[in-house]
Amino acid sequence: MQDKRNIYTPLRAILTDVIEESPSIKTFVLVPEDKFAFKTGQFIELSVDGVGEAPFTPSSSPLVTEKLEVTVMKTGYVTEYMHMLKPGVFMGIRGPYGRGYPVETFFGKEVLILGGGCGLAPIRSLLYTLESIKDKLLKVILCYGSKTAADCIYKPLFDRLNSTEKFEAYRTVDKADEDWDGSVGVATTLLNMINININNSVAVVCGPPVMMKFGTIRLLEMGYSDDQIYLSMEKNMSCGLGKCGHCMMGEFFVCRDGPVFTYNEIKHNPEIWK
Amino acid sequence: MNITIEDLKKVRFFDHYTDDQLKIFIGISSIKEFKVKDVLFEQYDELKEIYVLLSGCLSLGISIAKEKRIRLGTLEDGQLFSWSAVFNPYISTAWVMATCPTKVLAIDAKKLTHEFEKNCEFGFKTMSKIAQTVSHRLSDTRFQLMNQLTL
Numbered sequence: 001m002q003d004k005r006n007i008y009t010p011l012r013a014i015l016t017d018v019i020e021e022s023p024s025i026k027t028f029v030l031v032p033e034d035k036f037a038f039k040t041g042q043f044i045e046l047s048v049d050g051v052g053e054a055p056f057t058p059s060s061s062p063l064v065t066e067k068l069e070v071t072v073m074k075t076g077y078v079t080e081y082m083h084m085l086k087p088g089v090f091m092g093i094r095g096p097y098g099r100g101y102p103v104e105t106f107f108g109k110e111v112l113i114l115g116g117g118c119g120l121a122p123i124r125s126l127l128y129t130l131e132s133i134k135d136k137l138l139k140v141i142l143c144y145g146s147k148t149a150a151d152c153i154y155k156p157l158f159d160r161l162n163s164t165e166k167f168e169a170y171r172t173v174d175k176a177d178e179d180w181d182g183s184v185g186v187a188t189t190l191l192n193m194i195n196i197n198i199n200n201s202v203a204v205v206c207g208p209p210v211m212m213k214f215g216t217i218r219l220l221e222m223g224y225s226d227d228q229i230y231l232s233m234e235k236n237m238s239c240g241l242g243k244c245g246h247c248m249m250g251e252f253f254v255c256r257d258g259p260v261f262t263y264n265e266i267k268h269n270p271e272i273w274k
Numbered sequence: 275m276n277i278t279i280e281d282l283k284k285v286r287f288f289d290h291y292t293d294d295q296l297k298i299f300i301g302i303s304s305i306k307e308f309k310v311k312d313v314l315f316e317q318y319d320e321l322k323e324i325y326v327l328l329s330g331c332l333s334l335g336i337s338i339a340k341e342k343r344i345r346l347g348t349l350e351d352g353q354l355f356s357w358s359a360v361f362n363p364y365i366s367t368a369w370v371m372a373t374c375p376t377k378v379l380a381i382d383a384k385k386l387t388h389e390f391e392k393n394c395e396f397g398f399k400t401m402s403k404i405a406q407t408v409s410h411r412l413s414d415t416r417f418q419l420m421n422q423l424t425l
Contacts, residue, residue, distance in 0.1 A: 147421070174421060176345050181373065184333065185347035186417040192410075193350040210424055214417040218410075 007241065010047050010092025011036060013068065017087055021153035022146075025118055026083055027059060027071045032093055035065040040129040041100025041122060041232060041260045045240045046070055047092035048085070052078040055097075055237035057259070059121040061128035068093065071121035071153065097240040098259050101126055101204065101230060103133065110139040110196050114215045116187045116207030120144055120153050122232055123206050127161065134166050141194050142169040145187030145211065149173050149180045170194070187211055188218045198223045206232040213273040216263055226264035233259045233266070277305055277379065285379075286352030287326045287403065295396050302385040308372040314356075319366045321359035323380040324404075327351055330376025334368050343369065347414070354407045359383035 013036075017029035028046075038044065040062045047053030054076075060069035074083045085091075103126075111130060115123045123142070130140050142161060146152040152171060161169035170190045172183035183190060187207070203224050205215045212231060219229055233254050238246035242253030250269035252258060266272050279296045282288040288296060305328070308314060315321060317337050327349050334355065335345040346368070349355055358366050360383050390397030 172348075174418060183348045183350075184345055186414050186421070188410075188417060189347060189350075189414055192353055208421075208424075210417065210420040214413060214420075218413065 008094070010045070010053075010094045012090050013093050015085055015087050015089050015091055016067075018085065021071060022151045024074045024151075025071060025153050026074075027069050027153075028082065028085070028091070030068045030070065030091060030093065031066065032068060036068055036093060036096075037065050038062050038096035039100040040103065040125045042096040042098050043122075043234075043237055043240070043259060044068075044070070044093050044095035044097065046072075046082075047094070048078065048081055049090070049092070051081045053092065053094070054078045055234075055240060055255075057122035057125065057232070057234060057237075059124045061132075062125060063128065063132060071118065071124075073118040095240055097255055098237070099257060101129075101260050103129055106130070106202055107133075107136040108200075109137065110201035111137060111141070112194070112196055112201055112203040112219075113140065113142045114187055114191070114203065114205045114207070114211075114219070115142065115144045116211035116215075117146060117151070118153070119207030119211070119232070119234070120157075122234065123204070124154055124157065126204065127157070127167075131164065131167070134164075137166060138200070139196070140167045141196060142167070143187055143190035143194065144169070144171045145174065145185075145190070145207075146171070147174045149177065149182075168194070186214070188214055191218055191222065198228075202228050202230060204230045204232070206234065209235060209273050220263075226267055227262050229263040231261055231263055231266065233261060233272075277303065282379075285326060285328060287354050291399070295393075295399070298389050298393070298396060299379075299381060302389065303379050303381045306378050306380045308376045308378070310372055310374055312372045312376075314370040314372065314378070315366050317366055317369045321356050321364050321366050322383055323356065324354065324359045324383050324386065325356045325370075326354050326379040326381070328377045328379055330372060330378075331374040332370050332376055332378075333373050334370050336368055343371075346418070348373075354404065357404050357407055360387055360401075360404065 011032050013030040013032040019027040043055050043057040045053045056070045059071040072079050158169045161167040176184045203219050205212050236247050236254035240255050242256035247254035282296045332349040333345050334347045
């Protein structure tokens with residue numbers, strides 16, 4: 001049904017709920033007028049009439065086609081407007097676009113996921129997918145860092161994962177207040193506490209560019225090869241089609257060829273961490 | 275409290291050591307226990323022991339003024355800390371405090387460096403592990419700094 005639509009015409013979706021995840025991050029629950037399917041890691045263009053559109057990777061399960069959740073950090077004009085929206089308004093969805101996670105290549109392996117800040121949004125969609133195929137995986141470990149405890153999104157997710165067979169979830173904060181009794185330090189410090197068979201695992205990194213850079217360096221130090229590390233280059237996503245050129249990264253158009261790449265595919269690009 | 279080779283084999287820091295090398299550690303170490311809010315050492319203290327966290331929880335940080343502690347990180351089981359004890363001027367760069375009942379292996383730093391001189395292979399392996407700990411701490415600190423600069 002998506003194929004017959006003009007590629008620039010959005011699918012209408014009603015906003016049914018807005019969940020405040022942190023002081024600057026909200027999750028928008030949308031019910032599209034048609035079923036909307038995507039693969040985990042693929043992204044969409046979410047628009048507000050008369051305001052504009054921006055690219056986001058859905059944070060909901062790809063197995064659910066009647067409802068879509070998109071987690072949005074307030075960073076600019078469009079996202080600030082989105083944060084003022086109330087349930088009942090219509091929004092537009094274009095997509096899905098790009099290449100998601102090749103989860104079938106994770107079968108029989110341990111999966112290490114390193115996330116930071118709002119990067120947990122696409123990771124949550126991946127986690128839903130991995131939960132649905134957990135019989136084919138050996139282990140899934142999530143290591144997540146946020147600036148403060150208040151900035152941590154999807155807080156109930158961690159307890160749920162830790163009570164799910166084959167899943168482990170750890171979180172840390174850069175800056176702790178008196179009430180925080182968990183780990184303190186950047187996301188990479190969590191890698192000191194995990195047990196993983198690196199030779200039979202893949203690593204997924206998603207978060208702010210600084211975290212992705214230091215996270216990738218630490219994974220390489222741990223013994224991961226360039227092909228075992230998957231990076232989601234969310235910051236480069238633009239029009240969704242690879243036509244506007246803003247997503248160009250070396251030989252790749254992130255909108256078309258990504259946003260998920262192995263480190264091996266993009267490591268020679270000097271723009272990778274910018 | 276005695277510690278055995280089998281006990282050390284369960285601790286991440288001691289991966290890849292031979293039994294003979296683990297015996298060296300046992301000969302120059304003791305187990306120390308700390309209660310909640312016990313300070314293992316203060317920033318700028320002279321250090322005589324290098325520690326490996328066996329169990330429990332420790333916070334690490336710096337002080338910017340008397341009584342004003344800033345917590346920069348936590349340590350995980352099997353991590354080495356107080357590495358300044360083997361480097362001149364042997365002065366701590368941070369404070370470490372227990373935040374739950376904690377057990378550490380305290381290794382006499384002077385005896386350890388003496389063992390390095392006697393046994394180069396043991397010395398190289400241990401200094402490599404210490405260098406890796408310092409390297410990770412430096413990398414994490416740069417990561418924290420970049421987070422602050424890019425706010």
